[in-house]
Amino acid sequence: MKKLACILALSSAFVSLNAHAWGNDGHRAVGAIADQLIKGSNAEKQVQALLLPGESLAKVASWADCVKGTYCGPQTEEMVAYTTANPKHSEYHYTDVPFQLSRYEDNGVGTHGHDIVQTLKQCIAVLQGKGDASTNPHNFTPRQALLMLTHLSGDIAQPLHVGEGYVGKSGGFVLPTQQQLDDKQAFATQGGNNLQLDDIKLTATSSQLIPAASAEDKPAAATPPRAPQAIRAFHSYWDTTVVNYAFRRIGARTPEQFAQMVIADSPVVAPSSGDPVTWPYQWADQTLVVAKLAYADVTPGVMGQQTSKTTGEVYNVWPLTVPDSYPVPSSAAARSQLIQGGYHLAAVLKAIWP
Template identity: 35%
Template sequence: MISSNAWCRNCSGAVCSGGNMRARHCAKISACRGRSTDFSERYAPRPDTRRADDQRRSADMRGRIRVACLAAWAASAVPAPAAAWDFPGHRIVGAIADLVLQQYHPATQQRVSELLQKNDGGSVQKRSLSEVAVFPDCAKKGNVPFCGRPPSDEEKAYAERNPHHDQFHFADVPLQQPSYVPNTAGTQGIDAVQMIGYAVAQLRGKTPPAKPDVNLTDTEAVWLIAHLVGDIHQPLHVGAKYFDKTCQTSVDPNIGGTPPTFGIGDTSAMTMGGNLIFLVAPPPAVPPVPNLHLYWDSTAVVRAMQAAGSAHSEQDFAKLLAAAPPGGWETTGSADTWAAQWASEIMPLAVEAHQRLTIRKGSKPSPFSFTGGCTWETTLDPSYQDWAKAQARRQLAMAGFRLAALFKAIFEP
């Protein structure tokens, strides 16, 4: 939800180039930070998994834009925010869950702690959910400017065993859809909802659904859940706006589109969860961040902290939220279904996050074919920003309490 990628898959304009459609270098136009950016890898087709391969290629074209372009952001004159929800957001979600488990579910907290502890040179290092919630973002290539350090050995190992891990962080469900439905436009077998389910099944001792190139240790499953539960409580990590080929009329790729691509990049253009909806302001004003996705990942969180008087302390903000459970946070049914329920629940918020704005075709061309070559622009007024910070505060709290409840359901069913 809240770190360089989870509430962040942002692109404010960079031209990326690389052999075989794999972007390894970026020529700076302005900045690029957000969805992963290895661009699209080509995969050798497997006779019995052709449809999955096609879906994977399509997902690559949509979702691997962030990391290879982080250097462009870092080198640009645009100030880089902290990180998806940004890194503060993910740490806040993890901290809320830590506090709830310590107070109400010590047995679950102990089990989580055991899985997260690290043996370092003979000494045991205890780690919290708040600490590990950023690891899935820190594992991404090129994320040093936002993580503040190079990837650790365990993050590198995770990335090597899960070569498409950058696609675990989001879904792109068209705003016209009332709920998350697998195998429809904007979903894939390794999107955030599916990967939460995979990690939950593994930690419950069940056999997770077979997914090529997914291989998690139990420790990684814990920190992936800690991260992804945050991600899917950021509305633009689940819902996305699509346009027709003119880039001016909103469409649902499910209508008239067919799997695996649903015509995305051909008959329809995607906004990449708001990454290609650039923020503009009348001079001399300057937008707080380059694009709408990044605003929700970072600025909305920062403003929520400031409004609560906790601008400089994530832990204080987490304690404040943990002391007042938000209404409606509890989830019914099997824990196996919770991620899909949460993704469906946030769709109306994703819709409102777009409907409150006037979004128009922009002047900047997009270098990405699956966006229809288009970008868009919008202006945030004060009322939108006030509304967004209130939603961010609530969503962070919801994510923290639900993260704790999910681990309770896993380890104390």
């Protein structure tokens, strides 16, 4: 765990708090932080002009995920129009830079022309009033750009949405070339979705390390808590489980309360510099620091294969071993990354609309 301590020290150069992740609660927390930070500013006025009555950044923070299906409720006309015009919208949420690298580079391994960095650049350019055929190839409207910016500012702070773990043919994480990937000498793990944790063991371990939720936060008997699964995708752990742990560690019951509590602690977040359209590169580079933490002392086992029940596609999977203490540094990382996402979103909105 010495490696984890070193990486936490590195990430503290960006946030002077214990280092945090993004399901609905995580995204709502990012939006709630930004809502509070832009209060009374011109940015707040411009944001409200693009949002509908009753909406806030926190309330629309999951819109870009909700358009992927009906789990948030029926698709609206606005959602259908967006997905129809953007058939590859699910690919806007991430990039797959090898986690061992320190920088996101255009055309590097795991990047593509509509990944999260490129899509964020597009959203910012549109809101700056600079959207044209070159800078806005997806023809986002200003409202769509704001909705996507709000969501992706959270996604780019999630370590596995930026740093990808590639497994070598002989095992272990490797730093691959594109040729090695093409020749099947190394394999992507789809943002950790194909890395499988022992969920029962991890849940038992975390119960000894992370404070239990307060009685009033526990679901009613009619809706018992989710039982541990035999396996849990590593990506899913970072999307949702560590957010729950991060909330519990500071006693936050809601995303809005989490936002209030972390802002009250006056976190020091290193500012981005230069033209705001370049900030997504800086955000990705900061998240790569934390991605190294996410993969530190983590070991993939022997590759196996599974078949998708929906598509019939055969894909590779690896059992994943993590340190028994993993819930502590990972939930600390989730906390500070949620803070990063919220502060970055507020800062870019204020830079666009000073």
